[in-house]
Amino acid sequence: MLDSILCCLSGGRYPNGWLLMLALAGWSPALAAQQPAPTYSDAIQVVASYHRGSPWSDELVDRVAEAVDLLEWPDGMHVDYLDARRLAEPAAFEIERRRLEGRTAVAPASRLLLIDDAALRFYLRHTESLGNPLRVVAIGINDPELQRRAVAEGVKLIITRTVERQSLAFLKELFGEPLPLLVLGDSTGSGRHLSRTFLSSVEAMPGATAEQVLWEWTPEKVQEALPSLPDNTLVYLVEGQTTGAADLHPEARQWLTLLADEGIRVFCHLPYQVRLGCAGGALLDTRRLSRLAVESLISPAFEALPPVQEVGAERRALHAAFYQHLPEARREEVEWLGVEGSMAIAEGRISRLFWGGTLVTSVLLTALLLLWSSRRRARQAQRRLAIDPGSGLPTRQVLESEFEALSDREPGGWLFALVSPSLRDYRRHLGLPEAQVLFREQLKVLRAQLPRDAHLYLNADLGVIGRLPPSYGDQGDTAFDRFIARLGHNAHEPARRRLAWYGSLLRWSGAETDFAQCRAALDDGLFRLERQGWRQPVIRVEPMERRQATRFRQISEALERLMANPDSEWRLVIQPKVSPHDGRLCGAEILLRWRHPELGEISPGEFLPVAEILDLSSALDHWVMARSLTWLASVRDTLPGLEHLSINVNLATLSETHFRETLMEQLDALGLSPDMIELEITEHADFSDLDTVEKHMTRLRQQGVRLALDDFGTGHTAFKLLQRLPLTVIKMDRSLLLAADEHHQGRKAYAAMVQFASGLGLRVVAEGVEEPAQAEWLTSLGIDEVQGFLFARPLELEDMLVAYGRPED
Structure with a gap:
């Protein structure tokens, strides 16, 4: 079976076939037998004293992971949590010792990072259980006696x-x-x-x-x-x-x-x-602390490092x-906290002073003058606080308030908006505080590369909006192109993580253009770059007509409004999944449709990415799930052939503990069995935090929920995911079936992948079936279920009952 797959993938019609061949090679026992297991693994083993969920432990582990990624350590890291806070140390140590003894198939790590006192005590007592690592670094050690023992044993300490x-x-x-x-x-x-x-x-x-x-x-x-x-x-x-x-x-x-x-x-x-x-x-500086720890572990001069280093x-x-x-x-050197509350106090002070002064204006002119002076000082204090505390940048609202005066004073200037997709991903996976630290680091790069007369303001979603003066004339776009090009080649900044930035640019003509027009155009430009897959670094746009809203802004505003009452415009439709042999109903997939009163039908391919940008995917997924389960409970007796219902879920939502708990509560309340639900994730999702995804999917599978991988065969991670995730179903993408119709090698590859998946115990669903000959061939391959226009297009929910429901008595 493996030979047939490798033969198909090496035929030249699949440019990424060699990647799949390498992945498949890992499944071959013969190849594995030729590679003796190394004495040590080069992965960094982290042992944290406390449990996942402890703010201190989580911050340090996240920082270590960031450093491993930044330093491009190819073997990555693994983390064990001792849980020595919730458990007594002897019990926590015994559990960890047994856990290590059970890892007979995994080589011990040669590099060990210990976080806090309990982890160091465990190492000193159970060094052999950890495989006698060659290099050990400890951070967060507070016990002086423990520090002395660690240094005597050759452990490198980093103190704070x-x-x-x-x-x-x-x-x-x-x-x-x-x-x-x-x-x-x-x-x-x-x-x-x-x-x-x-x-x-x-x-x-x-x-x-x-x-x-x-x-x-x-x-x-x-x-x-x-x-x-x-x-x-x-x-x-x-x-x-x-x-x-x-x-x-x-x-x-x-x-x-x-x-x-x-x-x-x-x-x-x-x-x-x-x-x-x-x-x-x-x-x-937890970032420096963690990075120094990783740098020490991977340094060629580890033995020459001082026994104790310090971070402040x-x-x-x-x-x-x-x-x-x-x-x-010194004020510009400080990160200011609680700015919004202080601004509100400043506004209240202004209001109180104004009305108090009004009462005595007719009596005391001097008091009015004092009021004006006090109010002016309060306004100045408020303007000083109109600075984002995390980045030190003035906010976009500052630019908006100044824009009319700028248009009169500097007509013909340039506006630009910058965004980094990688920074957005960083925020989604590690949270806003960590992303803000990386954003501050990136600002240093931006400022170093931008012309000195450029002005920057904080935009939404860790983006930047800025302006160039009219002195650039017709060369503003050329100057901006050079700036973006320099951002991609920061050879003089080797210590900083390099992120790709993309920008939209426009030139405003003067007073007849307002800020809303310019901002709408810049947002629309970034949205178009994203929809194109970030294939180009810069897009030139023009200010919109005053009454013309961009498609992105219309969809964004409609989505945010709609979340309060989704039923008013969203509806669910359903596409049957049937047996290719006789068309018998096996299951069905729920699909979301949006009919806007002014924009008409908006496709999921257009509004789902916007929902993700606006951080609305989770709310959308919860709504779809609740409506789907309610419908399924109401029709299960009418649709006896409906064995399961497939529901598409954003990967970030699937990784929420709250989502899993809510799903199980709803199933229990409606009397539905978990194995009637099949959650679909796409192969094109972001699996960078595969450990977290695996953990949540495993718990869902343990509770009986089916798990499907959609678009199988179109990305580069399919076989890696099959090795890690507890999937029950793969859905063969329509493009693979089209290739099988057109090319002999494509036909052999499709059949080999079906055989491979079946050998793993996975059910296979073929998508895009439109011809009887396709259904006949898929039947010969032993395909379990098919979807496609040959059998049924997506149906309204009531039409599903008409087409497949049990006739009423």
Whole structure:
């Protein structure tokens, strides 16, 4: 069977056939027998002390994965979570030891990265279970005795004590001396060592004092302690066992917010603590920490590296409420938090001053002048805060407010919009905070390559909108082309991850063009580039007519509006799947249709990508799922031949725990068996986080849900997915059947792939069947089900009952 597939793929009609041949070769026992297993694997093994879901562990593991990708380490990484917080250490260690003993088919890793104290203790006690790795690096180690033992055993340590001293110095610069502190510490686990180390840093910092330490703190205890301390006492969070384990104690996630609501701001030096509500400080550079760990593990000079290296703060972050505390010259160096709330306060201040001044205007002209001056200062403060805190860029709204004056002053200038598809993917898989860090890094590249007289503003979805002055004349598009070309060749920036950027460009003529016209045209240009598959880097557009909305904007606005009442315009249709032998109904596939009152029928190929851009795919999938299951429950007795119902699901939705839980709850409530549902994902989906996809699909399969791979044979990952994912069905793409009709080699390849899939125990569905001869040939191959116009086009739900339903008595 393998020989027949390889023969077909090597016939010259499949330019990517060699990739499939390599993938298939991995299935050949004869070939495998010729390759002796290496003593060590070159993958990096990561052992994290805590569980997946711990904010600290998750951040470091994500950063390590980013570094492995950035440094292009070909063998990747694997992660084990000890779960030594939810479990007692002896129990967690025994589970991990048994897990390692069971990996007899996997070579041990030669490179080991340990995160936090428990992981290092496990390594020191069970080195042989980990395969006696040749290189070991440990980060996040707080126990001094454990540090000494690690160095004695040849473990390379990367410590972070510098960051707490940097954070204390930052607070001294803000608030001056003396600097009294209420320290929120931790008496459990490694938090005890962490807290004591911080207290020694406070003791060594001139002018700083730890007035009190709350080892087991709550918001109530903080409020009780502050009145007895000096008036200028600051609260500082060190511990990691309370807010850091918010998945174990969910109520703790709100503690910092509750204190902020009472006017008590808490400072810190760890990024995840800021995300939980801290007011800022000098924040640990977790990216540098993780990258240094990976660089050390893969360095040719590992033995020559110092036994202990140190990483400090990446940036200073501060809540906008403290804007006035920082010297003006330093304000641009700080990432400002809570800007929106501060802007609202500024607006309220303006409003109060205005109305208060109105009451006394007739009496005191002097008061009116003072009001005007105060209002002007408040406006200036608001404008200073109209800066995106993550990037330091002025927002698009700033450009919009200035545009009319610019049009009068600088007619004939150029506007452009930039977007990086890779950055969008990064955000979708790793979340907004991590994507913002990468975006800031990319901004340095953009600024270095752009002309000095270009102005940048933050656009939606981590994009950039900018302008070039009219001095470029007719050469603005040439200058922009050169800029985009330079972005693709950042040879002088080897340390930074290179992302591809794409842009739309227009020239505005003057006052007769408004910003809405220009922005609509730029958005439309980016949308067209995306629909073309990003085949070209730049597209030139023209401002739209004032009353003309772009197709993209119309669809975007309609989608956002429609999510409140999808039933008003969306409807489900259904296409039967039948036996090629006798046309008997086997199953059916649910399809989504959209009839817009003004735009008419909008195809899924047009609106589904827009829904994904707008982050509406999950809501759409949930709606389709709920309507499909309700319909299936209502007709199961009327359609006895309908063995299963196929529903297309976005891969990101499928990877949501909430989606799986909701699906099982709905099935249970409707009395439907899970094996009546078949979830379809397309081979063209983004499988970059295959581990997560595999985990969620495995749980769905364990609960009885069928899983299908659509468009099989059209991408480059099909055979990799078959090896990893618990699929039950593959759907042969229509293009393969057309090739089988036209080419002898195509016919042999189709038959070989069907035989291969059947050998794996997978059901095969053939798509695009339109001719009787095709159905006859597919029957001879043993195909289970077919879809196509020969048997049925997509039907309205009520027509499905007429065509295939059981006649009423």
